[in-house]
Amino acid sequence: QVLHSHSYRFAEPFSGQTVVILGAKSSGLDISIELAKAGAKVTLSHGYPPLTFPLPPGIQQSSSVVAVDNAGCLRLQDGSVCKADVLMFCTGYNFHYPFLDAAQLGLEIQDHMVSPLYRFMLPPAFPSLFFIGICKIICPFPNFNCQVQFALAVLDGSVPLPSREQMEKEVQQEQQEKLEKGVQWRHLLKLDQGQWEYCETLAQLAGFPPLQPVVRSLYEEVWRQRQIHPANYRRNNYQLVSATRWELIHSPEPERPDV
The missing domain is CATH 3.50.50.60 (FAD/NAD(P)-binding domain)
Known part of the structure; x- marks a missing residue:
């Protein structure tokens, strides 16, 4: 099978x-x-x-x-x-949008990529359409929230966009820089450590409060726990104490493999 x-x-x-x-x-x-x-x-x-x-x-x-x-x-x-x-x-997935005309939107959708997307969200040829949550290796919901707030600011006119040509040029430059660093085309949507600067930029441009430092701190702690205890890290419970601090309120005994 x-x-x-x-x-x-x-x-x-x-x-x-x-x-x-x-x-x-x-x-x-x-x-x-x-x-x-x-x-x-x-x-x-x-x-x-x-x-x-x-x-x-x-x-x-x-x-x-x-x-x-x-x-x-x-x-x-x-x-x-x-x-x-x-x-x-378990090798990833391709994007498929049968309800969209990619050519009309000026997009190429293949090989694990949708391109070009300005700020990883909007097609320069159709800047009132937004792809929310398309990035990979991110803290999902805080990232989505930042993207939605940026999209709303674009739609209500709070964030003026560059011309189509300028947006396409910026996307191309960003992609070329990553490719020259050895990033494969199919991995260009992976943000990883770049996600924090990305969310900060969206917040600055759209004028909404940036992510609190505790979000990154807790994300990195959960990621660390996942590497140590992949079988049961999800059973840890945390409490946000302040904008900069969290605390662990419950941690089960780790499951030990047979020797």
Whole structure:
């Protein structure tokens, strides 16, 4: 069976099966943990250095899958071969907007990208349309909130936009700078550490209050906990104390893998 993580809903149907997960980012790691807890034998196949934090029993790591032969065997990058009942792709997704005419909007929608988008939101050729929440590797809802406030400020005239030509030029320059730094085209929507400056810029331009420092601080703490305790970091409860400080109010005992 071959499927994409988009089709995954529950772990129980995979109990007792051998599952190869291709991709070890957010969805790949989360699904692997769920499957292992449900009794599946999981191989987490990826091209990164081996993950060093503790994984639940039932998960092993391997190099990336490079081919599937006619007998259904998976050939790995290191030359080894493995068999599996299920191969699940957790390799990202493409954008698909069947209700939009990309050419009319001056957009190219392919290879994990929508471009050009000024401020990662609006097509220069149609600046009253906004793509909210399209960026990746972000603190989602604070980011969405900043984007919405910026979009509203554009629509009510509070934020005057440059000309179409100038917006397209700015987007092209930003993309070229990232490409020259080695960022792949398909990853140009990943903000990561750049998300904070991005949200700050939107706030300055639109005149709304910037994100409080505690948002970044707590986001980075949760990210750190995810690397240490991927199986149960979500069970931590935090309380915001002030604009700059949070505190941990509950932390379960970490689950320990079998030795």
